[in-house]
Amino acid sequence: MNCAKACSTLASALPNQVTLPNTTAYAAHNLYWSARQSEVHPACFVAPNTAEDVATAIQILTRQQAPFTVKAGGHTAFAGGSNIQDGVTMDLVNLNAIAVSADRRTVSVGAGNRWINVSEALDPLGLAVVGGRSATVGVSGLTLGGGISYFSGMYGWACDNVRSYQVVLASGEVVNASPGENSDLYWALRGGGGSNFGVVTRFDLVSFEQGDLWASSLIYPGAANRTLIPLMHELLVKGLPSDPAAHTYFVVTYAPRLGGYVALSDQYHATHTDVASPPAVFSAFHDAAIPTLVNNTRLANTSRLLRDIEQPVGDRQTWWDTTVAATATPDLLLDIVPLFEQYVTRLLAAAAADKSSVSPYLIYQAVSSNILQAMQINGGNALGLKPEDGPIMIVQLTATWTSLALDDVVERSSKELIEKVDALAAARGARSKNGYIYMNYAGKTQGVYAGYGAQNQARLRSVARRYDPKGNLKRLWKGYFKL
Numbered sequence: 196m197n198c199a200k201a202c203s204t205l206a207s208a209l210p211n212q213v214t215l216p217n218t219t220a221y222a223a224h225n226l227y228w229s230a231r232q233s234e235v236h237p238a239c240f241v242a243p244n245t246a247e248d249v250a251t252a253i254q255i256l257t258r259q260q261a262p263f264t265v266k267a268g269g270h271t272a273f274a275g276g277s278n279i280q281d282g283v284t285m286d287l288v289n290l291n292a293i294a295v296s297a298d299r300r301t302v303s304v305g306a307g308n309r310w311i312n313v314s315e316a317l318d319p320l321g322l323a324v325v326g327g328r329s330a331t332v333g334v335s336g337l338t339l340g341g342g343i344s345y346f347s348g349m350y351g352w353a354c355d356n357v358r359s360y361q362v363v364l365a366s367g368e369v370v371n372a373s374p375g376e377n378s379d380l381y382w383a384l385r386g387g388g389g390s391n392f393g394v395v396t397r398f399d400l401v402s403f404e405q406g407d408l409w410a411s412s413l414i415y416p417g418a419a420n421r422t423l424i425p426l427m428h429e430l431l432v433k434g435l436p437s438d439p440a441a442h443t444y445f446v447v448t449y450a451p452r453l454g455g456y457v458a459l460s461d462q463y464h465a466t467h468t469d470v471a472s473p474p475a476v477f478s479a480f481h482d483a484a485i486p487t488l489v490n491n492t493r494l495a496n497t498s499r500l501l502r503d504i505e506q507p508v509g510d511r512q513t514w515w516d517t518t519v520a521a522t523a524t525p526d527l528l529l530d531i532v533p534l535f536e537q538y539v540t541r542l543l544a545a546a547a548a549d550k551s552s553v554s555p556y557l558i559y560q561a562v563s564s565n566i567l568q569a570m571q572i573n574g575g576n577a578l579g580l581k582p583e584d585g586p587i588m589i590v591q592l593t594a595t596w597t598s599l600a601l602d603d604v605v606e607r608s609s610k611e612l613i614e615k616v617d618a619l620a621a622a623r624g625a626r627s628k629n630g631y632i633y634m635n636y637a638g639k640t641q642g643v644y645a646g647y648g649a650q651n652q653a654r655l656r657s658v659a660r661r662y663d664p665k666g667n668l669k670r671l672w673k674g675y676f677k678l
């Protein structure tokens with residue numbers, strides 16, 4: 196791969212937008228959330244200022260058949276997710292405009308923004324969008340792959356709340372995709388990811404009136420799992436559909452500074468305003484019979500909540516996930532925990548032998564029937580999730596560690612744990628339909644698109660062929676998930 200020529204052509208066509216290795220600007224572009232991505236070094240970064248500059252860059256890259264990738268918030272965990280060794284990485288950081296429409300119902304967001312930029316613009320106006328829950332995650336990657344939000348119970352995922360996308364196609368043409376214009380591309384971009392279709396340069400997002408949220412972060416001793424997981428199961432099948440303003444996820448982790456295993460329940464409510472008592476949907480978690488180690492209950496705006504679960508930059512990271520169908524009893528969700536504990540034991544032993552550290556997390560994220568219902572607006576999204584096939588629980592696995600020597604054991608063990616969860620779910624008749632895997636939490640080698648169902652996968656391929664007939668993006672845009 197020789198991208199030196201592409202870099203110099205880009206530098207002539209787009210002055211001051213290309214940075215080469217061994218410069219301060221290059222180091223700033225090469226900063227990613229996961230250290231595994233920062234260890235990849237492109238021949239150059241190009242950081243376009245406008246959609247037309249993106250078009251110029253795409254035309255040069257395709258003409259020269261130069262391998263490239265695109266970085267927005269840079270939060271993909273695995274190496275090469277949004278960076279490319281010796282290729283060209285397009286960093287969208289300069290596409291940072293945010294504009295609220297006169298009627299306050301739409302926010303136009305440049306594709307290089309992070310969610311904190313959006314919330315800091317909207318909080319003072321008493322507005323919000325269906326967006327991410329962590330400050331520096333990118334608007335682009337999260338929205339293109341789906342987008343789980345505090346507000347998903349009412350409105351669906353982020354991808355269900357995009358009025359229109361501005362997209363630079365493989366040809367360099369700049370088009371809009373909305374229900375009335377290029378509607379097949381609009382459908383594909385709603386959860387189908389970006390890298391097969393074009394570079395999105397602007398998202399026009401639905402905005403709505405929103406004040407402070409009620410939020411509660413509860414940490415319990417690990418043994419409380421046996422009580423809490425049945426409550427989480429109850430929320431998935433009953434509680435959340437009965438109160439769409441509620442949102443929650445549940446975490447099991449090993450935290451030596453808190454004495455070993457702990458369980459975390461993070462709860463949000465978009466309309467409850469009484470900080471002294473929880474909304475009814477979450478009251479069982481606040482029952483004094485289940486003692487907490489930490490109780491952080493507050494009323495706060497979106498920006499503060501985004502900062503509260505911000506994860507530091509610079510460690511090694513892996514993310515994996517699968518989904519299971521809701522069962523009549525919580526047993527499946529309970530029985531996944533001992534599998535996770537075996538995984539933890541294995542990783543802790545590897546870290547001890549290496550004199551380094553590792554932090555593993557098992558996370559349950561509910562996709563309840565009200566969310567599935569909300570996903571059907573505007574002709575539905577590309578994910579292949581239907582209300583009649585739900586509810587489902589996303590079983591997410593993440594690990595954070597410090598030493599390169601652990602990469603192999605963490606990746607292998609994570610893959611094996613997800614396979615064990617799938618096998619257990621299959622044995623209980625609880626595989627989700629199509630075996631849906633949430634793209635934004637998936638490991639590098641997971642077959643994300645197969646989980647959208649054969650029909651949607653075929654439709655996505657045909658949309659990709661229509662908008663990129665020469666297959667340039669398929670061939671040149673490296674990394675992430677390919678159709």
Ligand SMILES: Cc1cc2nc3c(=O)[nH]c(=O)nc-3n(C[C@H](O)[C@H](O)[C@H](O)COP(=O)(O)OP(=O)(O)OC[C@H]3O[C@@H](n4cnc5c(N)ncnc54)[C@H](O)[C@@H]3O)c2cc1C
Pocket residue numbers: 228264265266267268269270271272276277287306326327328329331332333334335336337338339340341342343344388389390393394395396505506635636674675676
């Ligand atoms: C700390 C943390 C918190 C998170 N919280 C949430 C959450 O609350 N809800 C949720 O659903 N997910 C969450 N995620 C997952 C997140 O949605 C994904 O990691 C997502 O891909 C991040 O987007 P990004 O723009 O930061 O990533 P990047 O790595 O920059 O991009 C991801 C992919 O999208 C492609 N891409 C980027 N921009 C464009 C574009 N404009 N056009 C076309 N393709 C593009 C890239 O090439 C890459 O393949 C979280 C992740 C982390 C690490």
